Amino acid sequence: MNAGFKLRAAEALADPLLKVAVERTAGTAEAKRATAVAAFDAFEAARTRAAAIKDHVIAHLGHYLEQFEANAIAAGAQVHWAETADDACRIVVDLCRRAGAKSVARSKSMLGEEIGLPHALAEAGIERVETDLAEHIIQLAGERPSHIVWPAMHKTREQVSDLFRARHAEPHAEETITAMAESARRHLRTAMLGADVGISGANFLVADTGAVCTVTNEGNAELSVVPPRVHIVTAGIEKLVPSMDHAIHLLRMLARSATGAPLTQYTTFYTGPKRARDLDGPEEMHIVLVDNGRTKMRDEGLAEMLRCIRCGACMNHCVVFRQIGGHAYGGTYPGPMGAVLTPTLDGLAASRDLPQACTMNGKCQEVCPVRIPLPTLLRGWREKSWREGLEPVSTRSAVRLWAWVARRPWLYRLSARMAVRAMCLFGRRWIAAIPLAGAWTRHRDLPAPQGRTFMDQYRRRQR
Amino acid sequence: MAPMRYFDEVEADGILPMTERRQVALFVTCLVDAMRPRIGFAAIEALEAAGCDVAVPEAQTCCGQPALNSGDRQDAAALARNTIRALEEYPFVVVPSGSCAGTIRVHYPEILADDPVWGPRAEALAERTWEILAFLDQVCGWRPQGVRLPVTAAYHDSCAGLRELGIKAQPRRLLRAVEALQLAPLAGEETCCGFGGTFCVKYPAISNAITDEKAAAIEASGAELLLAGDLGCLMNMAGKLHRRGAGVRAMHTVEVLAGMGDGPAIGEEA
Amino acid sequence: MSARDAILRRLDTNSGDVAAEARALLALPERPAVDARALIETFAERLSAPGVAASLDRIESVEQLPGAVAAYLGTYAPVPALYLPPDPAVQRLDWSSVALDAACAVDGGAALAVASAAVAETGSLVLDTAPTAPMLPNFLALHHLVVVRAKTLVAHLEDVPAPATMPRARYWVTGVSGTTDIEGQYVRGAHGPRFLHVILIG
Secondary structure, eight states: OHHHHHHHHHHHHTOHHHHHHHIIIIIHHHHHHHHHHHHOTTHHHHHHHHHHHHHHHHHTHHHHHHHHHHHHHHTTOEEEEESSHHHHHHHHHHHHHHTTOSEEEEOOOHHHHHHTHHHHHHHTTOEEEEOSHHHHHHHHHTOOOSSSSOTTTTOOHHHHHHHHHHHOSSOOSSSSHHHHHHHHHHHHHHHHHTOSEEEEOOSEEETTTTEEEEEESSSHHHHHHSSSSEEEEEEEGGGEESSHHHHHHHHHHHHHHHTSOSSOSEEEEEOSSOOTTOSSSOSEEEEEEEOTTHHHHHHTTOGGGGGOOOOOHHHHTOHHHHHHTTGGGOSSSOHHHHHHHHHHHHOHHHHTHHHHSOOOOOHHHHHOTTOOOHHHHHHHHHHHHHHTTOSOHHHHHHHHHHHHHHTSHHHHHHHHHHHHHHHHTTOSSEESOOTTOHHHHTTSOEEOOOSSOHHHHHHHHHO | OOOOOOGGGOOOTTSSOTTSOEEEEEOOOHHHHHHOHHHHHHHHHHHHHTTEEEEOOTTOOOOSHHHHHHTOHHHHHHHHHHHHHHHTTSSEEEESOHHHHHIIIIIHHHHTTTOTTHHHHHHHHHHTEEEHHHIIIIISOOOOOSOBOOOEEEEOOOHIIIIIHOOSHHHHHHHHTSBTOEEEOOTTTTSOOSOTTTHHHHSHHHHHHHHHHHHHHHHHTTOSEEEESOHHHHHHHHHHHHHTTOOOEEEEHHHHHTTOTTSOOTTSOO | OOHHHHHHHTSOOOOSOHHHHHHHTTSSOOOOOOOGGGHHHHHHHHHTSTTTOEEEEEESSGGGHHHHHHHHHTTSSSOOOEEOOSOHHHHTSOOTTSOEESSOOSSSOEEEEEOSEEETTTTEEEEEOBTTBOSTHHHHOSEEEEEEEGGGEESSGGGSOOOSSOOSEEEEEOSSOEEOTTTTOOEEOSSSOSEEEEEEEO
């Protein structure tokens, strides 16, 4: 994956359509969030409280998981536990088989993506109807999501139009986004309502009632999980909150940070399967609680990352993400949060580029609704990478040599003096090319040093 | 105890009686030392005008940021100890760079937190270390006197200074006192320029894309002069602007404040 | 060892009053300001926000409901057929002026729902499933009509009373179904209703 990152980034940088698509989504999201935040007076204090709520849950995660499980079971749901991604997929596929499912309707779940559920369902020969519009688009394109809130943000409207024309029975007549959305609505409706099983994620798991909360703007989660006989929820164990009121506080942060809205269009709390006299709803509800490295994160100094409520603000504001988009990151999660999570999920050796490809500008931390110290966590990965010898020899040598010299002031002065004189051989004002600095001069000119170092000049002036 | 980082939180008056001259050590930073000593001299000029006696400790070298950001904690700690030793006897340490000041003020206590001897020394130094524009504005309460520069300038908020140290209003307050200087609004003034220390040479293509966008915004602002508080960022942006053939010049804010704004900009012969 | 045991073993056992700590975290939470003396105006304003895009009608008594519904449906051609939930409070009214559908159409129709509460902060309607209130029609319909009593309008989301027993689903509807999945452009009626019409009684 390592050689892959630079290659993928280069491909992304060479794609002008991607840049247009990213600006239209992430750029818009940035502006909308700013408006929403400006309108919420106590937003900064609300961030602090949101972080405190999540920290409290993380510190008492065992307690809340047990409480949630007990209440969910009391409400008639069945609760399953999965340590690994494979375990989780196995449980879901088994449940689908037991339900005799030939097709499942899925609403968007990044956790589902993380554990590889689409692939597991395909292997099991179970048809997967993606009901979220963006997930439908990438399913048609055979791609993975490139953003956690807008999975298809890398696609321009023209690309979507081509896909729909090729694959929808009654595609759009006009080349408008409205017409395309209607085409998807038509195409998906029957399949969605005819699915045997509905699979959703969970934005929150409410401990004191055993409720599962989903938020969507389309209403596709409800259409996916209400008609079928079986509703399966896949959720990371960090999604717990103590009560609905705690969820409300976080929901206020989530919607504003993700799309700039005060609240999502549909916010639903499901507590167990249908009641005896209900007119619709699933007869069985299964909740699969997934660890997949989350308990490990607590132990490895990454507890703060478990605060994440998957809003996407960090990547929307990340200068690197804005240039390379989501696929370049090569994992389930892109952007700053992806750079922290991917080494846990896929191993540091396979993903060491991600924590490195960051300017440490700190904007991500500034906009995170739960105050995750993303740059600090990324630096932690850099330190681990260094300790484990994963960094290239050239970097290690250069940094160690620099530090060795810098600890010896007399040697440092001498080296600086010589380096400055050497550089001046390549130009007295601007240097367009110079050995060893190709990475700089390929793209920008290098201003020549003045000729004598400050320390030399200062010493001279003191005499 | 976490050191107080944001300069906004500091009440500037009452730090020292105004009758004494403040004893200040200048930590010049390796980039300024090698690439643009003028900034160091401008810093001294401004600090002396603001009522300080400036010393330049001989034993200073590099704050250790390259090691810190590369994940080489061991070397970063060694350089931290070096730097602390070189600077800790001074009541104030002033740095013409937000990222280097941030390294000393924010990161030294973190790196040395587990060291019973050096941890407290790092905290002590952190409390006395200031980025120069914040120091001139908030501690000295100084404004440039009789400094005139009839140009339109754009201000870029370097990330470390902005987000680690809260440098935002201080440079603008100081520049407002420069006669005839106009500040043009810069779209995305808080957006990272793409330098990122070693990032720009480790991931040059991505850095270039970010810097290109920044340069376009600077050109669109209509400014003739780009100002900021960090030489790394300035070299990155100036180098890109020059490669693009834009006429925008660049220099460090303290050069303008010290009355040296009419001198050669970055890349112009000394 | 089961996965459950393996996971729980890696997590802390508890000390301290977890519930009290959780409650303390919600003391005086930050909320968007809502003028408690102008709840209806605030609610109306939120309904008309572009991201919500709902229309509002006000009637004095529930007897006027069929008339108000007919008036709304009549503005669309063809007039959508209406699905009524088997709620006696609604069924007993005189619906002779409205074309009814016994079952909600898979698409294109209208569905009426009775909200448990409304929230001024966000312009949300709170709906609960019940033997008299199915959930699916509210997502299948093209036109979603929600009737709610003004006295159930509260300022903030937390102010909505919890039901005596949790229904299968409690869902907040805040505007019409929409999506920005294609190029970030907002489109209404992604899967759910394209139109939301709120009828406020009182």
